[in-house]
Amino acid sequence: CYIVLMYKVIFCTLLSEKVTQMMEWASKRSVIRMNGDKFRRFVKAPPRNYSMVIMFTALQPQRQCGVCRQADEEFQVLANSWRYSSAFTNKVFFASVDFDEGSDVFQMLNMNSAPTFLHFPSKGKPRRSDTYELQVRGFAAEQLARWVADRTDVQIRVIRPPNYAGPLLLGFLLAVIGGLAYLRRHNLEFLFNKNVWAFSALCFVLIMTSGQMWNHIRGPPYAHKNPSTGQVSYIHGSSQAQFVAETHIVLLFNAAVTMGMVLLCEAATSDMDIGKRKIMCVAGIGLVMLFFSWLLSIFRAKYHGYPYSFLMS
Amino acid sequence: MAEHHAASDGKHKASANAGGSVHGNSRPGAAGGGGGGGGGKGGLSGGLTQPAGWQSLLSFSILFLACLAGFSSRLFAVIRFESIIHEFDPWFNYRSTHHLTTNGFFEFLNWFDERAWYPLGRIVGGTVYPGLMVTAGLIHYVLNLLHITVHIRDVCVFLAPVFSGLTAISTFLLTRELWNQGAGLLAACFIAIVPGYISRSVAGSFDNEGIAIFALQFTYYLWVKSVKTGSVFWTIGCCLSYFYMVSAWGGYVFIINLIPLHVFVLLLMQRYSRRVYIAYSTFYIVGLILSMQIPFVGFQPIRTSEHMAAAGVFALLQAYAFLQYLKDRLTRQEFQTLFFLGVSLAAGVVFLTVIYLTYTGIYAKIHIPIIASVSEHQPTTWVSFFFDLHILVCTFPAGLWFCIKNINDERVFVALYAISAVYFAGVMVRLMLTLTPVVCMLSAVAFSSVFEHYMGDDTKREKPPAEDSSDEDDKRNSGNLYDKAGKVRKHVSEQEKAEEGLGPNVKSIVTMLMLMLLMMFAVHCTWVTSNAYSSPSVVLASYNHDGTRNILDDFREAYYWLRQNTDEHARVMSWWDYGYQIAGMANRTTLVDNNTWNNSHIALVGKAMSSNESAAYQIMRSLDVDYVLIIFGGVIGYSGDDINKFLWMVRIAEGEHPKDIRESDYFTPQGEFRVDKAGSPTLLNCLMYKMSYYRFGEMQLDFRTPPGFDRTRNAEIGNKDIKFKHLEEAFTSEHWLVRIYKVKNLDNREPLDHKLRSVVPKQKYTSKKVAGHILFCCFNQK
DSSP states (O other): OHHHHHHHHHHHHHHHHHHHHHHHHHHHOSEEEEOHHHHIIIIISSOOOSEEEEEEEOOSGGGOOHHHHHHHHHHHHHHHHHHTSTTOOSSEEEEEEETTTOHHHHHHTTOOOSSEEEEEOSSSOOOGGGBOOHHHHOSOHHHHHHHHHHHHOOOOOOOOOOOOHHHHHHHHHHHHHHHHHHHTTTOOGGGGOHHHHHHHHHHHHHHHHTTHHHHHHHOOOSOEEOTTTOOEEOSOSSTTOOOHHHHHHHHHHHHHHHHHHHHHHHHHHOOSOHHHHHHHHHHHHHHHHHHHHHHHHHHHHHSTTOOOOBSBO | OHHHHHHHHHHHHHHHTTOOSTTTTHHHHHHHHHTHHHHHHHHHHTTOSOHHHHHHHHHHHHHHHHHHHHHHHTOHHHHHSOSOOOSSHHHHHHHHHHHHHHHOHHHHHTOEETTSTTTTOEEOTTTSOTHHHHHHHHHHHHHHHTTOOOOHHHHHHHHHHHHHHHHHHHHHHHHHHHSOHHHHHHHHHHHHHOHHHHTTTSTTOOOHHHHHHHHHHHHHHHHHHHHHHOOHHHHHHHHHHHHHHHHHOTTHHHHHHHHHHHHHHHHHTTOOOHHHHHHHHHHHHHHHHHHTTSTTTTTHHHHSGGGHHHHHHHHHHHHHHHHHHHHHHOOOHHHHHHHHHHHHHHHHHHHHHHHHHHHHHHHHHHTSHHHHTSGGGSOOOHHHHHHHHTHHHHHHHHHHHHHHHTOOHHHHHHHHHHHHHHHHHHHOGGGHHHHHHHHHHHHHHHHHHHHHHHSSOHHHHSSHHHHHHHHHHHHHHSSOOOOOHHHHHHHHHHHHHHHSOOOHHHHHHHHHHHHHHHHHHHHHHHHHHHHTSOOOSSSEEEEOTTSOEEEEOHHHHHHHHHHHHSOTTOEEEOOGGGHHHIIIIIOOEESOOSSOOOHHHHHHHHHHHHSBHHHHHHHHHHTTOOEEEEEOOTTTTOTTSHHHHHHHHHHHHHHHOTTTOOGGGGSOTTSOOOOSTTSOHHHHTBHHHHHHHTTGGGOOOSTTSOTTEETTTTEEOSOOOOOOSSEEEEEEOTTSOEEEEEEOOOOSSOOOOOOOOOOSOOHHHHHHHHHHHHHHHHHHHO
8 A cells, every 4th residue: 555655645745746837848939849758757667647649750951851840830829829828737738750850750650751749638548549540631820729628638820920020020011112112213214114014914825724823823843753663744634733843844834935926026026137036936936936845745645645746746 | 598698608608728627617617707907908998898797797697607606516425425504513503593494593692402422412502603594594485485395404405505606706806906807706716615714614513613704704805895986885895794794703803803903003114094984983883882792702802812903093083183183283293103103002012912912812722621632723734735725825825925015904904804814823723714815805906917917919918008997997986085005006007017018928838827727726625625635524435446426324324323223312421523414313301412511521421431340430420421332443454433532531531530540551551542452451451442442353354353342443453352341332323433331220230249358468468568668757857
């Protein structure tokens, strides 16, 4: 009986020590960084009355994990929302384990992908639903918050720090433009330069028609590297999706065709000598034909069953 | 007589240009249209007596052929299947048009449809854009008045192709105002066959967009005309056309933002003139009042943010005009310019905030599940741009370049049109439709400038240009005394060019290659129209190895079964995609339909579909459901069925009932959505799964696969022993595509669940649990 009591006392002091330690860390940074030792002591070791939500990640640049960085940002947003909310208690802590600091933890949990979100409940073993389904739910902070609420009964209202950078930059830009215009108010000729306006309009149109807005909303990878063969493919095989590299190629091709058309007209109308004009003309039609047929062949590769091609298949 | 002449002339020309197939036929004629001006000019120097007559005959015949080509290339679906209304929304439009023609206009405006959104009902008259129905009804009325008895369905089916011809004409008019006649003819030919527009206007696709693009282009034409002339006559015409557009499509917001933007940019460019003032002031006031006459629009034009830009520009224009007036009286010009700067800055800030707000609004909408679930609200990949526009997407920036280089009032308009439309098309794939006309116009400008310089010989061109251009000038300026710097420069350049030519070889090669590109465009358009945009989706077709065709008419079979065999007031529950079709073809009451105005009601249906049978039965009882209709494609491998849409039902249901429905429950632990044995038990026992696969486990489709093999998802189903307690199968169509279940009435007496009350106490567990609890309490206290 005495031994049991001692045991209890030791455990209780141990627990309170742990909790104060955790609170101290949490007050410093909302996501506690852990290595193997800390993980074993504060998460794996039994006396624990707090839940842990842990992100396993690989943030070192040499790991080249772009998703990890995005997921990390969202996780920080979530942890900060919790850390600075009025309902903050010591029931839940957020922590992260980086592969390069605690690879033994990855081995211990038999984990081979990052990022992964795990919840370690305050009592009992982690169950199936304590692993966050990243593939299904994505890593938006709101989704994570719902999952956390589901697992721990702690409701976190995600508050994103408003992004002032955009409006500030815009304001700054406008101010600079306005200032320049004011300084040069007696000589505003540059505003009437049609080439500048036409060129910027063309840039905008080309950006839009090459699907950059899709990239902006969907965030596809730049290109796909086949892990087994090491071959890099720049063109997505399906017509429903695209890589960033591919859109850049298309943008260039579109621009080349446009330039060809403009050259053709310039060749006919400009007042240069006839040799130069002929070169311009041939270059123009060459650009149009070459890049259009190339574009057509890319399109054909993506749109299966398309029967037509021109110059190149 | 004239028509006959024109047609034969065009045919002759087409054959001379070596046109081949039926649809390609018109295209070389059209390509010649680009040179139409050039060809006409060639004839002009040949000493024909009436050059203007030739030109107009040629233009007329080309336009006529463009309309004809546009009309006939939209008929694939009618020829392959029959004269039938397509898809989903057109069925609602057809039903309302039918209501309009049988009950009259006022009855239509006051129509409360109690057969939709049961038990809520829907006020149809106040929640539709009536332009489409009124147009079709009017045509039907006039035809009947002339004793040409046509069924209203045929009017509806052929309305969009007819209007595509009108669109071609109005595009011609607009492009002629912007550039010249040749470009106009090319633009008309482009818009007649371009897939981006055909996608919304094939025969049978009886939808708002089909007539709205005509209204859009015509309004823009009249606007450009009124800015050029400054006459109230053209402006009033523009307002009337705008009124028609408002009555036809919600996309009128594009007009009411683009025209103010045009005026604003003109002010910024110091191109203010009295013409602009008259045009915009009249347009804003009259257009505002007219647009408020549409019940669905009502007071929105003075309330909502997307109309505020127009009001702001109106105020700005008045202030500017007032300042201009003062400027004539006063001499302190410095003060005034400063004042102008302040005013324009303030207006610009207001304008930008409005744009910013709409931008964020659009952005937010993307993330709402019901909007995200509609595939038309997706952003656009470059492939769909290329698919819908082909060569035009690469060449129209060149046209934009030429327009901005030779800027004038109306070219400012087309540049703004292009830039804003291309932005919206990038954000949302369905707005490709508003981009298509401007792309056609600008590509026509690009091609026409090339053809203008490369068609015809140098020697013959030596003399005509001066004469020709003056002739053109005369023609253009006959009605008005309007002249712009850009045009003069163009003529100067034309004269320069005539001095030294590139030589006939280079020219003919360039012309040939360009014509080849245009032919490829025509072939592409025909292929796309035939393969991608001409399926009614109400009737499916499958092809055997030898090329023979099977028609799968399951949808209509099932809907007619409903119509014939169920009570007239029976209520049919289905996913919202099929609401309009059930109402239109089966004439039965539906719970939800494609007018997705009530998200919670849809979520309730989604919840019923994704719950287990007994929970679903409670929901269905509370909604008075008599029949449940689902689409199942597992037998024939039809991929657009309800199981493939099922996750959206779950998501939408989860949005409203997060406690009862969880998306993660429908996935395997690995996060996959599977229907076979490895699938999650929640999925395998939900109502949708059971209804889809009821008795399917007994069915062996061929000898290589086990019984119950789903061809759509290529999996053997996981739950083959499906029994229903509250439902019974009422009807399954020939290829199992549509399955209808009857919801049983309550039994006379609810049978008791014969579960014995368990009296064996589970003491082992409780004691352990309590003990553990106490232990932890101790820890906590310490």
